[in-house]
Amino acid sequence: QVQLRESGGGLVQPGESLRLSCAASGFTFDYYAIGWFRQAPGKEREGLGCSSSYDGSEYYADSVKGRFTISRDNDVDTVYLQMNSLKPEDTAIYYCATAFLPGSRCLSWDEYRWWGQGTQVTVAA
Secondary structure, three states: OOEEEEEOOEEEOOOOOEEEEEEEEOOOHHHOEEEEEEEOOOOOOEEEEEEOEOOOOEEEOOOOEOOEEEEEEOOOOEEEEEEOOOOHHHOEEEEEEEEOOEHHHHHOHHHOOEEOOOEEEEEOO
16 A cells, blocks of 8 residues: 655744654555655645656756755655745645656656645744
């Protein structure tokens, strides 16, 4: 059974950093892409970036490029989202998801099949 579990969310002040984790189980982890998404109240879900199948190459949406970094540890079946210089507009529920998506196909946000439950990130003074 495919399972994804996000953790690391919380309340931070503007300008601070936060690292989210996505722990996976139930599938061959390094074969699958992991994507990070967020959804703010009243807004559509937004794809942020991904770690692709096989080689774990990282790709990012323009909206977060330079501030957010994805890393992957296949030894512990976990992908991380490092978020720096956080802004109030980064407040959202953050999700990870997975699918078989090699290379830049991991940016195909609509192709993700399995999802975690999400973790809340709030950026406020």
